[in-house]
Amino acid sequence: MSFDSLPLAPALLSNLADIGYSQLTEIQAAALPPIIEGRDVIAQAKTGxxxxxxxxxxxxxxxQVERFRVQTLVMCPTRELADQVARELRKLARAIHNIKILTLCGGMPFGPQLGSLEHGxxxxVGTPGRIEEHVRKGTLVLEHVDTLVLDEADRMLDMGFQASLDAIVEQVPRARQTLLFSATFPDAIEALTARVMQSPLLVKVEAKHEASSIKQHFYRVAHNDQRLAAVAQVILHFGPESAVVFCNTKRETEEIAEYLRNEGMQALAIHGDLEQKQRDQVLVCFSNKSASVLVATDVAARGLDIEALDLVINYHLSRDSEVHVHRIGRTGRAGASGVAVSLLSDREDFKLEKIAELVGELPAIETxxxxxxxxxxEPAMVTLQIDGGKKQKLRPGDIVGALTRNDQLAFEDIGKIQVYDQWAYVAVARNEWKKALTQLEQGKLKGRSFRVRRIKV
Structure with missing residues (x-):
């Protein structure tokens, strides 16, 4: 199907053509027509x-843009996913004038959010905990919401947001459209849909991957003590530029990352106990190629915007076979090839049988x-942090200009730039980072000096 076949507003269709969206994906073709009709929809589909x-x-x-009040509420499990959703919505809405999309997430200062809400x-788009806080304090009024979206609903429940979701939904009018998206459908999701939706239509896109794009390997480990060494051995066998190791617990993420660092690898851990600034730094360094390995729990990794991932390692097989498919789907995207490795002991063969039920065959176990x-x-890039951001009116172009001033750095030596409220990060080629640091320290950004430091991985 093409987007032109849908009864969308002309401004939306024109913008879709401008940004290169022509053919609908499988989930869009299945879900968009009933969504446009106003139906409640439950959609099961993987990230990406x-x-x-x-x-x-x-x-x-x-x-209705002329009605300047909150009409849509989108809830996501993590700030990273909320930011990603908000960016996509703004891109889709470029041809609609005067539309305002606001993010409300935990881990960010409360005061600036109050100021933004006062302007309407x-x-x-936000996380349940922070949205509930604003609703409870009366700073966010939901009485005019006619569309409620629960994105990655399974992970919101995994993270313990059940009570917050219930409290928020109570404040949204019952006469509304509710859309629920989830990669997996445990019993808790069925209970949630029964409470918050009216005669929903179930749309399911099978979580599958092209055999040619993802090569799976299942390796036997004799005992748990062998797993740590096995992770390093697998990484040194495949030699990825970027790899993610999935774990079932927060403790494992730290243990594995520390072990890999002791083996000389630039590895970082991410899990739910990290403060927001720590999470930001970890994700920045991994996404901009300053770190080679990210060790993560499923919840922490949900919604991450990671491109060109060469290798995924399952430290343990997931207890849920659909989560397994979701994990390996992190690699082999957009036509690229990838490798997915799973480590398992004799005691985990029952999990392998569940995966076989989902994919249709029992995978071979290798040594x-x-x-x-x-x-x-070493990774190709190094990350520099600038102690100034959006609040100081810094833009990516300012940072590029400062680095390339007097031809000190070539444009090709500058990687990904990410600007937050109070700080900014720029990736530079590893062999040029000292020159880049000096250039930023001794130069000016927006006519003033900022503290700059290297983020060590």
Whole structure:
């Protein structure tokens, strides 16, 4: 299907053509028509399937810009996913004038959010805990919301947001459209849909991957003590530029990351106990190629915007076979090839049988491969932090200009730039980072000096 075949507003169709969206993905083709009709929809689809545009276009088509009040509420499990959703909505809404989309997430200062809310918004995107706080304090009024979106609903329940979701939904009018998106459908999701939805339509896109794009390996480990060494051995065998190791517990993420660092690898851990600034730094360094390995729990990794991932390692097989498919789907995206490795002991064979039920065949179990290299090369980039951000009116262009002034750095030596409220990060080529640090320290940004430091991985 093409987007032109849908009864969307002309401004939306024109913008979709401008940004290169022509054909609908599978989940968009299945979910968008009933969403446009105003039906409640339950959609099951993996990350990267185009689900944000599926509900985003429905929301924007329905929105009445002239009515300046909160009409749509989108809830996500993490700030990273909320930011990603808000960016996509703004991109889809570029041809709609005067639309305001506001993010409300925990881990960010409360005061600036109050100021933004006082100026009003059409769409709120945020995390349940912070949204509930604003609702409880009366700073966010939901009486005019006609569309409620629960994105990655399974992870919101996993993270303990059940009570917050219930409290928020009580404040939203019953006469509304509710859209629920989830990668998996445990019993708790069925109970939630029964409480918050009216005669919903279930749309399910099978979580599958092209055999040619993802090569799976299942390696037997004799006992748990062998797993740590096995992770390093697998990484040194495949030699990825970027790899993610999935764990079932927070404690494992720290243990594995520390072990890999002791083996000379630039590895970082991410889990729910990290403060927001720590999470930001970890994700920045991994996404901009300053770190080679990210060790993560499923909840922490949900919604991460990671491109060109070469290798996924399952430290333990997931207890849920659909989560397994979601994990390995992090690699082999957009036509690229990837490798997914799972480590398992004899006691985990029952999990393998569950995966076989989902994919249709029992995977072969191999012996651990030999390491092909003695060490993993250092990442191509180094991250510099600038103690100034959006509040100081810094933009990516200012940072590029400062680095390339007097031809000190070539444009090709500058990587990803991410600007937050109070600080900014820029990736620079590893062999140029000292020159870049001096250039930023001794130069000016927006006519003033800022403290700059290297983020050590």
């Amino acid at each position: 399937s185009g689900k944000t545009a599926a509900f985003g276009l429905g929301v924007l088509h329905k929105l 918004a059409h769409i709120i 651990l491969p030999e390491a092909r290299r003695a060490y993993l090369p």
